[in-house]
Amino acid sequence: MTDQTIPLDKTALRALARDRRHAFVSTLDPLAHRLAFKMVPSPLARRMEDARIVALYVGLEGEAPAQRLAAQLQAMGKVLALPRVLDRLGSMDFLIWQPDAPLLPGLFRTSHPDPGDGPVTPDVIVAPLVAFDRGMNRLGQGGGYYDRAFARYPEALRVGIAWSAQELDMVPADPWDLPLHAILTEVELIEGPEL
Numbered sequence: 001m002t003d004q005t006i007p008l009d010k011t012a013l014r015a016l017a018r019d020r021r022h023a024f025v026s027t028l029d030p031l032a033h034r035l036a037f038k039m040v041p042s043p044l045a046r047r048m049e050d051a052r053i054v055a056l057y058v059g060l061e062g063e064a065p066a067q068r069l070a071a072q073l074q075a076m077g078k079v080l081a082l083p084r085v086l087d088r089l090g091s092m093d094f095l096i097w098q099p100d101a102p103l104l105p106g107l108f109r110t111s112h113p114d115p116g117d118g119p120v121t122p123d124v125i126v127a128p129l130v131a132f133d134r135g136m137n138r139l140g141q142g143g144g145y146y147d148r149a150f151a152r153y154p155e156a157l158r159v160g161i162a163w164s165a166q167e168l169d170m171v172p173a174d175p176w177d178l179p180l181h182a183i184l185t186e187v188e189l190i191e192g193p194e195l
Helices: 010-027 030-035 042-047 066-075 145-152
Strands: 053-055 079-085 092-096 124-128 157-161 182-184 189-191
Touching: 042 182, 042 189, 053 092, 066 079, 066 124, 079 145, 092 145, 124 145
Parallel strands: 053 079, 053 124, 124 157, 157 182
Antiparallel strands: 079 092, 182 189
């Protein structure tokens, strides 16, 4: 199927993109899967140079596993955080995370770190996505959690992580959708304009 036959309705696009992701991940060589997303490419590392807190996520249901970047980010001196879903209205915050610490169960089958000293302000937000395009548009799960986080932290570097099979020719963007600054796939880094 070519992208010309893909509907512009976001709900239909999500279903199609999830099917593509599932098909891609299910046929991926196990070694290639284990090696994917273990390194922060140099251009992205340079863009993160002045960042102190980097918010990652723990991949679910075939999502690109952002948590694999943790070791390199810690070696770069970054403090890590994970999102905590607060309610069903699209609100979340970010909590400090140590990769070896246990996670607590959260809403919608999510998990999050112990609240500790409370929420932190991320300098970089690494976001999951269902689909993306070269215009740096991101199609999320549909709850608006990351859209609200991007708006709440407008100075944060916005990085999407996805499998290459999740790319579409065009992802519809609403006026409130903020584009990503970079998208990392298992085969390339796609960069948007500098901050």
